[in-house]
């Protein structure tokens with residue numbers, strides 16, 4: 001207990017030094033943290049100064065209608081010495097999958113954390129909330145809606161992890177049998193960060209927690225409530241295959257010459273042009289690769305309603321480069337054309353959603 | 369499908385813009401004495417781009433290994449003042465890869481607080497029986 005108290009009052013700088021980490025090690029830690037938060041290296045001194053004084057925030061993690069993929073993602077995050085240090089430094093007071101306590105003891109831990117850290121704790125939510133019938137998803141006999149409402153009441157902020165908590169995700173897909181909604185459909189009086197993705201990139205989840213830990217505030221958000229540093233640019237704008245798109249060089253099947261040469265995957269259904277996420281730079285699995293690099297188009301998993309956005313293997317519409325080539329206009333007109341293609345893409349999505357297209361075995365087998 | 373190695377271009381030409389950024393950084397170092405760090409994690413490299421960049425920068429005469437929170441390898445490229453910093457964690461996984469354009473990479477310098485602490489430690493080692501806690505004597 002005394003140890004717990006000490007850990008609670010210690011700053012991050014103190015706890016690192018207690019573990020024998022030198023200032024040089026701390027600087028390395030801050031460099032990796034800045035890189036993880038997608039902040040420029042010039043921010044390292046500011047991050048070091050802030051982290052030196054940072055105290056352990058209490059985190060309550062609620063899992064509703066979800067598949068545990070988001071928790072799998074974060075627990076498999078690939079930089080243990082950095083992310084685990086951050087994870088070690090938050091006080092994770094409640095998490096179904098990870099905590100030892102069960103039943104009443106678990107609920108008591110949640111209530112104690114809420115009580116002791118009134119107004120200061122962070123609530124992380126994965127999964128959507130069913131509104132049609134509270135019995136569809138309950139924890140210890142408490143409906144998801146009730147647990148969310150009572151837990152966020154005293155929170156400083158809410159982090160909706162994964163596309164289900166952020167936008168409703170798979171449970172919300174047509175015909176939405178449980179009446180699933182997102183966190184922001186229910187919570188209106190607290191700051192909410194949407195860390196979308198199915199699942200989100202692990203370093204993006206820890207990056208957001210690190211931002212709160214470092215600066216005591218939430219990062220700058222886009223119109224959908226996602227942190228700009230990770231979701232500020234589209235997959236397409238950061239894709240290394242973009243030069244092929246611009247030249248109109250597309251793979252038409254998964255095993256043709258274009259596919260072998262690493263050409264653009266637009267015609268095979270890549271949703272990169274409509275998708276905002278950090279995959280093209282942060283990548284997956286220890287920075288090894290990401291879907292497009294492995295030869296598969298982006299599914300658009302960090303966007304609202306991506307399950308209903310048309311078949312994963314259907315092209316959005318005609319690519320800008322084809323419009324440019326066919327119209328014989330110069331690239332300077334690209335912005336207006338881009339907007340036109342964007343509108344086209346949106347209507348393709350809307351139509352797909354209305355007719356609820358499904359992936360067929362033929363899509364997977366696609367030959368020219 | 370994973371691309372077979374021999375079918376893809378050797379790189380996707382993303383090294384060249386980074387090399388230009390390094391050139392401008394070297395100019396700033398030479399004229400204003402201003403260091404620059406470029407985080408390579410923020411650059412959308414395709415297969416082969418990182419290798420192309422590192423091979424074009426080459427290796428110079430200094431190589432340093434740092435052992436804290438896992439290994440870090442730091443080496444000067446063939447261009448003096450241009451350093452590669454490869455930070456790994458205890459599991460030998462890369463946690464950051466940066467180019468630092470500076471006279472000496474910042475992380476190499478002994479940190480002031482560590483120097484003060486080591487002064488105390490060495491003094492204690494040389495004078496194990498002394499009781500006072502301040503490190504320096506005025507003699």
Ligand code: SF4
Nearest residue numbers: 236239264265270272
């Ligand atoms: S359409 Fe997809 S594969 Fe092609 S450039 Fe855009 S993101 Fe990359």
Ligand code: SF4
Nearest residue numbers: 277279298299300301
């Ligand atoms: S590439 Fe697209 S579908 Fe894949 S994880 Fe990234 S955003 Fe999601």
